[in-house]
Amino acid sequence: MIDPSAPLPRPRSDLTEPPDVPQVLPGALSVLQGRMLLQVSPARVGYLRGQLDAGRSGLVLCGKNALRKAKRLREEEEFSGPLLVDPAVYEVRAASEEEPFPPAAEDTFAFDDPLEVSLAEQRAVGVTAPITPTGYLRAEDSDALKAAARRVAALDDARVVFAAPVDVGWLREEDAVRQLIACLRLVKGPKAIMLGGQRDPLGRHARAVDHLRRVIEEVPGAALLRTDLAAFGALAAGAAFTAFGAGSRLRHIVAPGEKAEASKGFSLSPHVLFAELMDFFLGKTLADRFAAASAPVCDCAVCRGAWALDEFASNAGERPARAAAHNVAVLMEWLRTLTAIAPGLERQQWWHERCRTAVERYPLVNAQLQQPNAFKAPPQLKRWALAAPVAAPASTNGQTPAKDQRRS
Template sequence: MIDPSAPLPRPRSDLTEPPDVPQVLTGALRVLQGRLLLHVSPARVGYFRPQLDAGRSGLVLCGPNALQQARKLRGAEQFGGPLLVDPAVYEVRAASGDEPFPNACEDTFAFDDPLAVSLAEQRAVGVTAPMSPTGYLHAEDSEALKAAVRQVAALDDPQVVFAAPVDVGWLREEDSVRQLIACLRLVPGPKALMLGGQMDPLARHPRSVDHLRRIVAEVPGAALLRTDLAAFGALAAGAAFTAFGAGSRLRHIVAPGEKAKTSKNFSTSPHVLFPELMHFFLGKTLADRFAGAAAPVCGCAVCEGVRALDSFASNAGDRQTRAAAHNVAVLMEWLRTLTALPSGRARQQWWHERCLAAVDRYPLLNAQLLQPNGFKVPPQLKRWALAAPADEAASARADANDYRRS
């Protein structure tokens, strides 16, 4: 539960520097600044690596053999880009006040320090920076959060990435968000927020997107990892860096002990990013929706204007590989467009307008297909479309207040 004794963020007027000024990463971490990485399982690196933008992206390895794959990438494959290893202890163990970094490895001795061992193992394989092996932080578990923060802060090492795998319940209420911000600000290095919850965590609470943007603005060095299109929203809002999950399992966290919920026909075809709608759909779903009409032809660097979006209807042949390459190619195009803009309001405006255009496209496409409910706007996309840049939001509130007084 929320601890009323925990420190709270100072008001903006009490800060010598506005909290929405992004922290500039230092040392080896500077290479991560402003990048959108791919969060990927080691076995699937080959699917995505050819499409990575070397100057704007990189890799976060997560899952069995992540350390071995990192060593191989740095050695035999001579991968020189940004590279992180996510220990993902939060998948199997929850953090507690006594054990914020649970020992999830059978190969270590009981008296070993899980935090020290994990950081040393990651450094040994050549990561850009080591990431803390934090357990899952259940909603409002203040003791576990503070214990994890204390141990990482005690390292006094700004080159360590503090993994904060928090249940999205932390983003539900104002008080819990304020406490999360206050605790994260005590960590000297980057803070890698990862959100837990079934299906789409940011769709669970009405203010979760607004609260996420507030965390990014008020926590120096805040990053958002293991996520979906929120990676772009966070980057536009000033996150130090983000990481997009290369598979549906890596676009959110499921709390330890829970079984992940999946959509119907999950394994029948690959997930395909529909650029206009800014959402992933099963290839079979796209084929079914466009069965009576011509499907959009994709102009990404992989599809090259000759492949339609309904061509991924099954997992047969090389369709999974082609779908994965298509997805990353589209993401990299968006990333290049976003990062070509000045940081701050210009990026926030671009992201907001893109989300608005996508939301408006759904009913038009459904009407063209004569399928009123063919494609449904994802709740998270609606929330990003409503999340106007800060000055526009303030103007909208002022207009609403003037209307009420009139």
């Protein structure tokens, strides 16, 4: 539950000073600044590494053998780009006030400190920065969140990335958002927010996108990992860095003890990014929808006009690898366009317009197919399309009035 005695940041309308200047990551972490990394399982790195933009992206390894793969990338495969390892303890254990960093396995020695052990293991394989092994932070469990934040703050090490794997319920109500902000601000270094919830967490609550944007704006050093379209939205809002999940299960967290709700036919064909609609669809779904019409031909750096979107209808042959490479190639194109625009309002406006245009394309594509419900815009995309940034007017002394700083 929300702790009414905990310090809360004042509402933006009460502030007399403008928002904090975005925190610049210190030292070796500065290489992460403004990047959108790819969060990927070790087994799939080979599918997409060739499409990474070396100056704008990097890797977050997650899952079994992540440490081993990181060591191999550094020592044998000559990968010199930004590299993180997400311990992902939140997949199997929830945080508590007593154990904000719970052991991932039951056979862990009682005298081992899971936090110290994990940080040491990550540093040993050459990561850019270690990520804390935080347990899942259930909605409004302020005791667990504060315990985790205070423990990391006590390290007094801005080179440690504090993982905040929070249930999306934290973004539902104003009081919970304010407390989340207050707790995250206790930590000196970067904060890697990850959202929990089935399928599309940000589509579950009406104000989740607006509240996420507020957290990014008001928490210095805030990052967003293990996510989807929100990686771009957060980067546009000023996040220190983000990470887009290279697979559907790496675009959100499923709370410990819950079974992931998967799309039917998932094992039959790969997920394919339909750039025009800004969403992923099963290759078989695309083939079925375009069975009686010409499917769009992709001009990304992988497809190069030789592959149409209906050619990923099965997992046979090279299709899974090509689909993964296609997805990353499209994402890198978007990333290059976004980062070519100056940070601030102009970049936010580009993102909003991109989402709005995609939402408007859905009925047009459906009309061309003569299938009214062939494709449906996902709730999160519609929320980003509605979250228009607003330029705050300058006051008479040249300063932006604090009451007008909020855009959501």
